[in-house]
Amino acid sequence: MIISMTPNKIIVQVNSRTATIQGEALVPGTGVSDYVVYADTLVFWDAPYQSEKISPAQKSAIIDGVKADLAMRNTRFEIEGLT
Incomplete structure (x- = not known):
């Protein structure tokens, strides 16, 4: 599913297609999460x-x-x- 992950996006592959989801890497160990995925950018x-x-x-x-x-x-x- 995930083929690439950077500090600001995740690229996924579904069969022969890819899609990019915007995200944000957070400083590890400073909060509840290490990464936020912005699902509403998956259009x-x-x-x-x-x-x-x-x-x-x-x-x-x-x-x-x-x-x-x-x-x-x-x-x-x-x-x-997510809606």
């Missing part, structure tokens, strides 16, 4: 599918996959922007 697929909107079901599955991947990495995280 469109990355190029070459950038004109295709991610459906609510796809978004939910992607966020669930990100949660599982971050938990496996022992990354303390929070998800913001």
Whole structure:
């Protein structure tokens, strides 16, 4: 699921498509979380599918996959922007 993680974004792969979710790395050990994932930034697929909107079901599955991947990495995280 997660193929790349930087201090300000996570790139995920779903089948042959990728999507970018904005995030924010926090200073480890200073709070409850080490990383904040901004779920409301997950709207469109990355190029070459950038004109295709991610459906609510796809978004939910992607966020669930990100949660599982971050938990496996022992990354303390929070998800913001879920509706």
